[in-house]
Amino acid sequence: KEAERQTVLSTQRRRSFEDWLESTSITLTQVNGQRKYGGPPTGWRGPAPGPGCEVFISSIPRDVFEDCLIPLFQTVAPLYEFRLMMNFSGQNRGFAYAKYGRPADAEAAIRALHLHPLRGGMCLIVKMSTEKRQLCLGELPAGVSEEALLTVLRMVSDGxxxxxxxxxxxxxxxxxxxxxYSSHYAASMAKKVLVQAFKKQYGVSISVRWFSGSSKPRHDESEEEGALACPGPKPVGQALLTAASFQLARSAFRDPHPQLFSRVVGGPAPQASSGEAVPHDAVGRLRRLCELYGLGLPIYDVRYHHTSADGFLCVSYSVLVPGLPMPFCGVAQVLPGPSTNTTEEEARRTAAEQVLKAMSRA
Structure with a gap:
C-alpha cells in the first residue's frame, strides 16, 4: 500500500508540475541531462551575469520539480537561469543551479535559502557555485597562432x-x-568534445583540463551533463559517399577558414566554404550536408519500443536519405522530455548524430 501511495503522490506532483507550466507559460529546455529555464528568460533586461552570480543547490527531494524550486528562488531576486539535473526516469538528480543577475543576489539567496526546510524533513543546501570558465589545452602543434586556434575552437565549441x-x-x-568561455556550461560542454574533435578533424592529440587558477572548488559535486551514449546505426548505403568525397564535404561544411590551422598541423588544404552559417544541431548539419550533395532532405521514422529498467526510452529509428539506396537504421536510448514533441526531437537529434558518424567513416 505504501508503494501505491507513493505512485499516487508522484502522479499528483507531475500533474501539478504540468499545470504550473501551462498556467505560467514558462518554457523549459531539456538538453544533456538537465532541464533549463531562462539563460536569459523572456523579458530579461540587462547584460548576462558575470562570475559569482550562480548558486549550487543540493539535497533536493527526487520528486520536487521546478514548480516548487523556481518560485522559491525567485522570492530572493529575478532568476536569469535555473538548471535542474534530471535522470532517465524523469526524477531529478538531487541538485540544481540558480543564476541571478548580480553577485549580491546570489549571496542573498544563500543567506535566505540555505537549510530551507522542505516536506519530509529535508533541508536544501545552498552555496556559491564554482563557475570555472577556462580550459587549458596542451600538446598543441608548434607554431599555431592565436587567430588560427580561435577560429578552430569556435567551429567545434560554443561560447x-x-x-x-x-x-x-x-x-x-x-x-x-x-x-x-562565456559560461561554465559552455566550458563544460567543450571539455567533453575538444579532444575527439581535434583528433577526428585534424589528426592532433591534445590534452584538455580545467584551469585551476588560485581558487579551490567549494564543493565536490559536478555538473553531470554527459550526453547519452547510444548504439550506432547500421551503416548501409554508404558506398555512394567515398572517403575522399566526404572529406571534401566535411571541409566545406565545417571549416570556413581551414588554411589557418591545417597548414600548422600538416593537413590537406580543403576547399573554401560558401560562407553560409553552420547549423549547430545534428539535424541541421545532416540536412546541410544532404543539400550540399543534392541527396534530398532526410526523412525520419522514429518508433518507441519500451522503457528500460533504468528509465531510458528505447526507440528504433530509420533515416532515409533519398539520394542513397537504403536507409540508416539503428536503436537509441533517449532521456524523457517534458513533452512528447521534445522527446521526439531528442530522438531525431540522436539519430542524426549517428548517421553523421556513419557517413564520416565512409
Whole structure:
C-alpha cells in the first residue's frame, strides 16, 4: 500500500508540475541531462551575469520539480537561469543551479535559502557555485597562432570568448593555450568534445583540463551533463559517399577558414566554404550536408519500443536519405522530455548524430 501511495503522490506532483507550466507559460529546455529555464528568460533586461552570480543547490527531494524550486528562488531576486539535473526516469538528480543577475543576489539567496526546510524533513543546501570558465589545452602543434586556434575552437565549441597561446620548451615546441568561455556550461560542454574533435578533424592529440587558477572548488559535486551514449546505426548505403568525397564535404561544411590551422598541423588544404552559417544541431548539419550533395532532405521514422529498467526510452529509428539506396537504421536510448514533441526531437537529434558518424567513416 505504501508503494501505491507513493505512485499516487508522484502522479499528483507531475500533474501539478504540468499545470504550473501551462498556467505560467514558462518554457523549459531539456538538453544533456538537465532541464533549463531562462539563460536569459523572456523579458530579461540587462547584460548576462558575470562570475559569482550562480548558486549550487543540493539535497533536493527526487520528486520536487521546478514548480516548487523556481518560485522559491525567485522570492530572493529575478532568476536569469535555473538548471535542474534530471535522470532517465524523469526524477531529478538531487541538485540544481540558480543564476541571478548580480553577485549580491546570489549571496542573498544563500543567506535566505540555505537549510530551507522542505516536506519530509529535508533541508536544501545552498552555496556559491564554482563557475570555472577556462580550459587549458596542451600538446598543441608548434607554431599555431592565436587567430588560427580561435577560429578552430569556435567551429567545434560554443561560447568561446578568447584564447591565449603560450610557448615554452626548446625552440618553442611546447605549445599550450588558455581558452576563455562565456559560461561554465559552455566550458563544460567543450571539455567533453575538444579532444575527439581535434583528433577526428585534424589528426592532433591534445590534452584538455580545467584551469585551476588560485581558487579551490567549494564543493565536490559536478555538473553531470554527459550526453547519452547510444548504439550506432547500421551503416548501409554508404558506398555512394567515398572517403575522399566526404572529406571534401566535411571541409566545406565545417571549416570556413581551414588554411589557418591545417597548414600548422600538416593537413590537406580543403576547399573554401560558401560562407553560409553552420547549423549547430545534428539535424541541421545532416540536412546541410544532404543539400550540399543534392541527396534530398532526410526523412525520419522514429518508433518507441519500451522503457528500460533504468528509465531510458528505447526507440528504433530509420533515416532515409533519398539520394542513397537504403536507409540508416539503428536503436537509441533517449532521456524523457517534458513533452512528447521534445522527446521526439531528442530522438531525431540522436539519430542524426549517428548517421553523421556513419557517413564520416565512409
Amino acid at each position: 568561446v570568448r578568447g584564447v591565449t597561446v603560450r610557448v615554452a620548451g626548446p625552440r618553442g615546441k611546447a605549445t599550450s593555450a588558455l581558452v576563455f
